Amino acid sequence: MITLIAAVAENNALGKNNQLLWHLPDDFKRFKNRTSGNYIIMGRKTFESFPKPLPNRTHVIITRQKKYTSENCIVVDSLGKAIAICPKDEELFIIGGGEIYNQSIEIADKLDITRVHNAFDADTFFPEIDLNKWELTATEFHTKDEKHQFDFSFQTYIRK
Template sequence: MQKIVAIAAAAENNALGKDNDLLWHLPDDFKRFKKLTTGHPIIMGRKTFESFPKPLPNRKHIVITRDKDYTIAFDNCVVVHSLESALELTKKEDLAYIIGGGEIYKLALEYTHIIELTRVHAEFDADTYFPELNKENWEVILEEYHPKDDKHKLDFTYITYVRKC
């Protein structure tokens, strides 16, 4: 059975980003994101896709937009117009990752089996937020704390949630 995994970095107040950009720079989190998502399809909204300088290597990008005329000129990118269409394209894959933004996370939550959340230990003013989780539906199976250091200006914790069923 396919697993849908939401992967995100969110502040204590669930802030994800502002003006289509991240609010922090955490190199170890980027490495973890790359390690987990490489070789798997990544599902995202148009704004998230447009925040990348170019498509990420070794991943099929499925970009959701309401704009029926939107096109992307890269072989590893597909445009769809609903989350359901994106999930249909990935149904033969073992894993598919939801990578944002806020609206896509919210739509995908009901289909999500696992959440890989990097909780950034600070609060930020943002225009995009990760949805509030109903703790009754999710169990924490892993927590790994990382204190700030010379490469990371903020403390953060990797938290893996699995859906309770």
């Protein structure tokens, strides 16, 4: 199963200047719980936005840079190659960025979205979710509080 996992603003914003636009600790916890022990596929810029590789996950990095390497990570030059090297019987997670989401949304089985209930100035966006192709099967609203500057909802979409 191919799952796209992302925190997405109301205007589909993902980030700006290779940085997230919000800090939501509960979203980080959910991301860690969902992706730990699995393969995670990402573009090079997304990988480079992390201070270090994320623990307990197999990192698959997509880049056009021919000589790009990163210790303990798998580096490939296409989405197809990234998916091909992942185990077929396990859920794999595509974690960004915008270009990788655009390439993969048509082949994904599931969307794990943290919808941030605000609009942001951004330079990277998640593709539009076509409700003719996707069914919202679960949603869990969270109100902003002292640790979370914005209201947000955990949303699960399954391909129709």
